[in-house]
Amino acid sequence: MNAAVSSVPPSEPHVMQTYGRLPIALSHGQGCWVWDVDGRRYLDGLGGIAVNTLGHAHPKLVPALQEQIAKLIHTSNYYHVPLQEQLAAKLCELSGLTNVFFCNSGLEANEAALKIARKFGHDRGNHNPELLVFEGAFHGRSIATLSATANPKIHAGFGPLVPGFVRVPLNDIAAVEAALDAHPNITGIFLETIQGEGGVNPARIEFLQALRRVCDARDILLMLDEVQCGIGRTGKWFAHQWAGIQPDVMPLAKGLGSGVPVGAVVCGPRAAKVMQPGNHGTTFGGNPLAMRAGVETLRLMEEEGLLANAAKVGAELKASLAQGLASVAGVVEIRGQGLMLGIELDRPAGALLAKAAEAGLMISVTADRVVRLVPALILSSDEAAQIAAILVPVIKDFLAVPA
Numbered sequence: 001m002n003a004a005v006s007s008v009p010p011s012e013p014h015v016m017q018t019y020g021r022l023p024i025a026l027s028h029g030q031g032c033w034v035w036d037v038d039g040r041r042y043l044d045g046l047g048g049i050a051v052n053t054l055g056h057a058h059p060k061l062v063p064a065l066q067e068q069i070a071k072l073i074h075t076s077n078y079y080h081v082p083l084q085e086q087l088a089a090k091l092c093e094l095s096g097l098t099n100v101f102f103c104n105s106g107l108e109a110n111e112a113a114l115k116i117a118r119k120f121g122h123d124r125g126n127h128n129p130e131l132l133v134f135e136g137a138f139h140g141r142s143i144a145t146l147s148a149t150a151n152p153k154i155h156a157g158f159g160p161l162v163p164g165f166v167r168v169p170l171n172d173i174a175a176v177e178a179a180l181d182a183h184p185n186i187t188g189i190f191l192e193t194i195q196g197e198g199g200v201n202p203a204r205i206e207f208l209q210a211l212r213r214v215c216d217a218r219d220i221l222l223m224l225d226e227v228q229c230g231i232g233r234t235g236k237w238f239a240h241q242w243a244g245i246q247p248d249v250m251p252l253a254k255g256l257g258s259g260v261p262v263g264a265v266v267c268g269p270r271a272a273k274v275m276q277p278g279n280h281g282t283t284f285g286g287n288p289l290a291m292r293a294g295v296e297t298l299r300l301m302e303e304e305g306l307l308a309n310a311a312k313v314g315a316e317l318k319a320s321l322a323q324g325l326a327s328v329a330g331v332v333e334i335r336g337q338g339l340m341l342g343i344e345l346d347r348p349a350g351a352l353l354a355k356a357a358e359a360g361l362m363i364s365v366t367a368d369r370v371v372r373l374v375p376a377l378i379l380s381s382d383e384a385a386q387i388a389a390i391l392v393p394v395i396k397d398f399l400a401v402p403a
């Protein structure tokens with residue numbers, strides 16, 4: 001384990017100061033382990049925030065990407081990129097949906113979803129389309145996606161917000177029905193299947209099923225942001241598959257390229273039809289390098305049985321955390337599914353990032369009080385046991401000091 005984390009932050013006079021960083025600079029990784037420039041080793045419970053699906057330096061991903069870089073990185077969307085159809089067909093096979101738009105990040109996938117929902121309204125003569133969104137939601141930091149996001153800290157300083165969002169509590173179907181009655185211009189319901197930044201809050205299965213019925217009855221779009229919870233993280237390809245439903249629109253990003261930036265909006269036929277040539281586009285979106293990363297990520301996930309692994313190792317990790325933290329005062333709840341787990345504490349817990357790093361573990365803390373674990377889907381049972389063995393005493397020590 002690491003004796004101490006350097007207290008001197010690396011100097012970065014030219015990088016815009018948008019992040020509160022730990023005083024650690026990372027050098028390289030292997031599997032679920034990362035080394036800093038001073039040679040200290042960390043167990044990676046963060047996975048680059050649910051991005052590094054295959055861990056670091058995967059022995060089959062690396063040569064595939066090297067080969068692709070040597071062939072073609074980028075060409076533009078003036079020409080066909082055969083890998084786009086290959087990845088789109090795979091995403092449609094896995095989701096049961098029909099068409100995919102490729103972009104480069106989560107907020108871009110959500111931005112495209114918002115445009116689809118607005119155009120869906122305009123095409124039907126609704127020229128003031130609105131969307132239903134939820135308390136606790138996080139959808140990104142562009143002007144439109146931060147407007148769809150709930151957290152007032154993310155809004156602060158960036159008004160005026162984009163209009164057209166109506167917000168209700170999660171898992172409250174009566175509130176949804178009432179809002180739809182009060183706002184007949186709503187063209188879609190937009191939510192994370194499991195809220196990530198909001199604190200690992202799952203939409204309940206019955207709630208998701210009820211939303212599907214409501215959207216069908218009112219002929220509006222069900223749009224499920226699976227940027228964080230999708231791509232196998234919960235033990236199914238997409239988190240909504242636990243509810244046995246299909247969305248009309250599903251933005252994806254984080255885990256899709258195993259670290260290479262790639263976003264996608266996967267749509268069913270009603271939603272896909274609204275976009276016509278000229279309606280949307282992006283320079284980098286769907287470039288050969290990003291597409292190859294997506295194709296290889298999904299292929300290797302199947303080859304290595306990573307859905308089953310995420311479900312099994314995630315359940316083991318959750319059980320060890322529950323056992324280690326049972327009856328510890330200050331632990332409110334342990335929740336989540338597969339390898340998307342949150343431990344809610346009764347107090348702001350940002351200080352745990354540095355304490356965990358000192359103990360050799362990378363984690364995140366979200367929504368102020370929720371310790372979040374979103375490691376690579378290759379995590380082994382032994383590594384899960386090591387995460388719990390490091391994290392439990394760190395949390396206990398932290399909570400032992402009066403809040």
Ligand SMILES: *Cc1c(COP(=O)(O)O)cnc(C)c1O
Binds near residue numbers: 110253
């Ligand atoms: C991270 C995240 C986003 C934003 O993705 P970026 O790639 O950071 O733009 C959007 N929605 C959800 C649910 C996310 O977790």
